[in-house]
Amino acid sequence: MKKLVVIGGGINGAGIARDAALRGWKVTLLEKNDFCSGTSWASSKLIHGGLRYLEHWEFGLVRESLREREILLRIHPYNIQPLHILLSVYRYSPHWLTTLRFGMKLYEFLSTNSSLPLHETFTPKQLNAIEPGLDQRKLQGGIAYWDAQCPYPERLVLANLHSAEENGANIFNYHQVIRLTKKDDRIQSVIAKDLIHGQEKEFQCDFVINAAGPWIDEMVNPNEIPSRPMIGGTRGSHIVVPRFADGPRHAIYSNARLDGRPFFILPWLNYYLIGTTDVRHQDSLDELSPSFSEIDYLITETNHCFPAAEINRHSILFSFSGVRPLPYSGKKNPGAITRRHIIMDHAKKDGIANLISLVGGKLTTFRHAAKLCVDSAENKTAGHVTACSTAGNPLWGGEMEHFESFVTYTFSEAHRRWSIDEITFRYLVTLYGTHFKDVLEVADLHPGGFEKICSHGIDLKAQVIYAVKHEWAKTLTDVMFRRMPVGMNTSLGMDACEIIGDIMGGEWGWNEKKKRNEIDGYKNYVTRRLLSHQN
Ligand SMILES: Cc1cc2nc3c(=O)[nH]c(=O)nc-3n(C[C@H](O)[C@H](O)[C@H](O)COP(=O)(O)OP(=O)(O)OC[C@H]3O[C@@H](n4cnc5c(N)ncnc54)[C@H](O)[C@@H]3O)c2cc1C
Incomplete structure (x- = not known):
């Protein structure tokens, strides 16, 4: 089994991990922060053809985006x-x-x-x-x-990661790539620092795909300023x-x-x-x-x-x-710079045979960009390409014909089994698709699991446990922003962080000091990243 290391856990890295795992690669994905905490989090959340790109004659990009829009509506309908x-x-x-x-x-x-x-x-x-x-x-x-x-790009990223993991991928957040070890013209391993435990780890590889979004230039020669940047x-x-x-x-x-x-x-x-x-x-x-x-x-x-x-x-x-x-693109007017994705082959650029970087791209086109990256990795390692199956298979939780009919047909059974109301049920399906059941089964097993976290939203306490046990959540901020949208309620999660801190603390064995640090870290994040307009 060939080993692939994917750098970056935004939408593109997650999409690449899923595609490659489905094609039989042994995938390791390394993300330095939390998944979907970079650009993918900060988008306008549109899955669109990009009407305005027509004025720049980007017909290929518009056609690709419209085709991908249709595929995503089908494979990730919730x-x-x-x-x-x-x-x-x-x-x-x-x-x-x-x-x-x-x-x-x-x-x-x-x-x-x-x-x-x-x-x-x-x-x-x-x-x-x-x-x-x-x-x-x-x-x-x-x-x-x-x-x-x-509405929740974070959950789109998670759906790709779940799907990758189900197909054998190893997924790591808080693992910052710090070095690539090379022999001759090949990368032999990727060295990452586990930012939670502080130690360095080495990941062997046959191929590396650099999907670090705006950070991709830092990956190739981490200690050098590139003569001609990619980004x-x-x-x-x-x-x-x-x-x-x-x-x-x-x-x-x-x-x-x-x-x-x-x-x-x-x-x-x-x-x-x-x-x-x-x-x-x-x-x-x-x-x-x-x-x-x-x-x-x-x-x-x-x-x-x-x-x-x-x-x-x-x-x-x-x-x-x-x-x-x-x-x-030098001094070009920002609005006129192409939104197309480009695959940079480092064999030509830097003499590294088994590394490519994904430059650019949109949230909308991630699946196709991932396909092209994995095609390229296969071509360069085996000389041929195996079939990509990401367009035909529903993304994790997407095994439904249509969102509304799924909610209508499944609600009565869910209500009978868990006494759940329709608003909460619909909400859980929007976040987890068919895996709403997994969350409710977690609620069954934990006293208080069906209780709401706070009065500003409909999230259940069981979702916190699910995030910790099954969705790689390590910090309070991960749970509150990127596993469920509690941090985006009208109180920006201020009335929820104590409760979530208690639940997470119970799962991770946090003491009071650690819990306070997490809550302070969360509040600090909100102030710095979301409320800077008030300063
Ligand atoms: C304002 C704005 C609006 C947008 N609106 C839309 C839209 O409506 N529709 C659309 O289709 N597209 C939109 N886009 C574009 C789209 O959001 C991006 O193209 C896409 O999210 C890029 O994803 P990515 O995975 O390449 O990058 P990112 O999401 O940034 O992911 C890269 C990841 O790499 C990680 N990383 C960096 N360095 C390291 C390291 N050393 N080790 C490990 N990991 C590392 C980062 O932490 C990050 O999580 C928008 C973009 C912006 C900025």
């Missing part, structure tokens, strides 16, 4: 749902309505196998009827079309605000008045997710937060689009930033 988007067009918009109608036809033409409805065009008067809060001044009209949304990342920021009066009833896609850039107001959880910006980023990749000018830009554009919103910095529940791992 956490990827169709999203109805209203594109509002103003006289100051960079494109006229007629151009956009043509673009929309092309978009639909490129999505040949789409199961989603076709677009509709609206006059300003019709728009006013369906979106009364939308600014009507200088409005040319609008187009309503369909894409998709993945030229740009920072994108979002703000999250509670739903406001006369706010959007659809997802809104518009162009910012200030600079014509694409601008989204998306319904997400019980909030609006508003983004995004696109600015060159040359500072730390590990401590990201939006600048005040990004925050003010997003506030101003929201108030332009929905004049009754009147949001300000105090309206923001939380804000966050991520760095797009875009290919290095």
Whole structure:
């Protein structure tokens, strides 16, 4: 069995681990932090073709993304749902309505196998009827079309990791790759530091795939500054605000008045997710937060689009930033840099025969990018490629035809067995798919497992135990942000961290001091990463 080491536990690393494990590789995945704590966490959560890429003539990327959208709707139906988007067009918009109608036809033409409805065009008067809060001044009209949304990318990453593990992969978080040991032109092993226990570990390998997102340049020669970097990342920021009066009833896609850039107001959880910006980023990749000018830009554009919103910095529940791992492209305008993924072969670039790096790519296209990476690894080690099966097999928990019918048909049995109410049941299926049962079985075995964690959400105490026992959760922050969305409730999890600390402490044997450290670490994370707009 050939050994593959995957560096990075974002969406791309997780997708590669799943694909390679399904093809019979012995996979080890190493993530320095927690899974989905990098860029994949900070995205707009759209599973989309990327309408705007058409203006850069990226037809291949749009076609690929639309095909992947359809596959993901099928293999991960509980956490990827169709999203109805209203594109509002103003006289100051960079494109006229007629151009956009043509673009929309092309978009639909490129999505040949789409199961989603076709677009509709609206006059300003019709728009006013369906979106009364939308600014009507200088409005040319609008187009309503369909894409998709993945409300919990963290769970999409976990679904890939579960699937990889079921097929024999070894998955490690808090393992930072610090060195690659080489002999001649080959990497022999990958050295990682276990950041929880402090020791170094060596992982033998036949091949290495570097999927460290914006960090990929650090992996190849960790102590050298690359002469020509692979990545030229740009920072994108979002703000999250509670739903406001006369706010959007659809997802809104518009162009910012200030600079014509694409601008989204998306319904997400019980909030609006508003983004995004696109600015060159040359500072730390590990401590990201939006600048005040990004925050003010997003506030101003929201108030332009929905004049009754009147949001300000105090309206923001939380804000966050991520760095797009875009290919290095000198001084090019950030918006024009391709969102395609590129596989960098280090045999050509650095004389290393068994290493490739994945540069760029989108959340939407991770499955196909993973396929191409594993194809390349197979070609370079065996000279031929075995069949990829990730498009045909449901992702972990996705063994259902359709989310709504699954909920309808399964609820009565679940209610009979566990006396669970429908809202909680639906919520558990959204997070765990068919594995909701595993969580409820954990609840059966633990006194208090069916109790809610706090009054701000519907998460159960059993989910914490499940996260620790079955989902690699090590810290309080892992559980609260990346196993379940307790940290994103209206109190940002402040009323839940004691209880979760107690449950985790019981599982891990934490003493009071360790528990306090975890709670302080969580609060500190929230302040630094989500509330920087308040400083
Ligand atoms: C603002 C914004 C909005 C976006 N919106 C969308 C969208 O709506 N739809 C869409 O399709 N795409 C979107 N994207 C793009 C998408 O989010 C990214 O392309 C994708 O998440 C990249 O995933 P990744 O796995 O390559 O990187 P990451 O998620 O960053 O994962 C890389 C991982 O490598 C780990 N790592 C780094 N160094 C080491 C080391 N030494 N050892 C071990 N591990 C290491 C990191 O901790 C990290 O977890 C958006 C991006 C941004 C920034």
